[in-house]
Amino acid sequence: MTDPVAHDPEAHDPEAHGPGAPDPAAAALEASPDAVRPADGPSGRVLLAEVVSTALSATECAVIVASRASGAVVTFEGVVRDHDDGRGVTALHYERHPSAGDVMREVAEQIASEHPAVLVAVQHRVGDLGIGDVALACAVSSAHRAEAFAACSALVDLVKERLPIWKRQEFTDGTDEWVASLG
Numbered sequence: 001m002t003d004p005v006a007h008d009p010e011a012h013d014p015e016a017h018g019p020g021a022p023d024p025a026a027a028a029l030e031a032s033p034d035a036v037r038p039a040d041g042p043s044g045r046v047l048l049a050e051v052v053s054t055a056l057s058a059t060e061c062a063v064i065v066a067s068r069a070s071g072a073v074v075t076f077e078g079v080v081r082d083h084d085d086g087r088g089v090t091a092l093h094y095e096r097h098p099s100a101g102d103v104m105r106e107v108a109e110q111i112a113s114e115h116p117a118v119l120v121a122v123q124h125r126v127g128d129l130g131i132g133d134v135a136l137a138c139a140v141s142s143a144h145r146a147e148a149f150a151a152c153s154a155l156v157d158l159v160k161e162r163l164p165i166w167k168r169q170e171f172t173d174g175t176d177e178w179v180a181s182l183g
Contacts, residue, residue: 042109048121049108051100051165061121061139070119072145074152078136080129088172094126094135097164107158111140115151118142122155124163 047064058075066073080092097103108120122138129135138155142148170176 043112043116045112045116045118046105046108046120048123049105050122051096051104051124051126051163053125053127056123056125056134056137058134058137058139061123061137062141064121065119065139065141067119067141069143070141071143072148073139073141074145074148075139076136076152076156077134078156080131080133080135082131084169089131089169090172091131091170092129092135093168093170094124094129095166095168096126100124100126100164103163104159107162108155111151111155111158114154115140115142115147117144117147118151120151120155122159124159124165126165 048061056077058077062073062075080089082089104122104124108122112118112120119141120138121140122136124136125134136156136159138152138159140148140152140155142151166178166180168176168178
């Protein structure tokens with residue numbers, strides 16, 4: 001049997017959230033003019049891929065990829081922690097390269113290509129973040145959990161590997177340092 005998500009970009013059904021309910025995916029895309037639209041990418045299965053300066057939530061990404069065909073929605077939030085390499089951290093600042101949005105779309109499309117049974121939504125935040133803030137949010141849906149878990153894990157790894165974003169960490173001892181967010 002063919003998985004409808006793998007071959008049908010229309011599998012993301014706004015009515016899946018209730019009769020007459022607004023489509024959360026459409027609302028999220030409208031609120032973010034830099035977001036990739038499903039028709040923008042070759043797969044039609046990347047529903048959101050962007051770098052933004054506003055608060056993120058994996059729950060919002062999950063709403064975007066959920067559909068009646070989804071037996072699994074796997075989410076991830078990369079959260080700012082209070083330590084790094086044995087030093088106390090008080091805050092982070094992320095800076096993006098001008099190509100970051102394009103790279104995010106390429107990464108999401110690569111994951112969609114490598115995992116043809118999934119829908120993808122992913123965001124990375126830039127600017128000033130405090131302890132507990134979400135720096136990376138993503139969700140992947142699929143008919144089956146194994147594919148959703150595998151694709152979400154691969155997505156996080158590829159974002160960390162390829163996205164041209166740098167972070168400045170502020171430490172409890174008053175010092176700071178810039179490091180590549182890559183890797």
